[in-house]
Amino acid sequence: MNNVFSDIPKSIPDEIFEDILSTGNIRIERIVSDGHSSPDVGWYDQSEHEWVLVLKGQGVIEFEAGRICTLSEGDFINIEAGTKHKVLSTSPDEVTIWLAIFYS
Structure with missing residues (x-):
């Protein structure tokens, strides 16, 4: 058995x-x-x-088309293949843990 919140380094x-x-x-x-x-x-x-869920913390995703999504704990989004995107920022004061599911 494993835990998604375990083995997080301090640095x-x-x-x-x-x-x-x-x-x-x-x-x-x-x-x-x-x-x-x-x-x-x-x-x-x-x-x-890519289906992505923020389990802890916060992340901001920008799409090439100009859309910006802020994801907080429990928020998820599905990003279709070929959709250009990037992470603008993640929480500066706490670790952000994402769960990403990639599928075809």
Whole structure:
């Protein structure tokens, strides 16, 4: 048995991306952020759909089309494949834990 809230380091200089489960059709990933954001240049442009849930903390996602979504604890969004997006910010005062499900 595992716990999505366990094994969080005290110092997180770089975002942590960990696969929890990966099969041919689905990948479930835990992302741990601590005031992180996407690189200044470029967008995520994925070939998979991504359903993402904020379990703890807060994250702000910007879409290339100009839409901005602030996700707080319990909020989720489905990002269709090919939808360009990036993380503008995550909570600076607490760790943000995301659960991302990638599927085709």
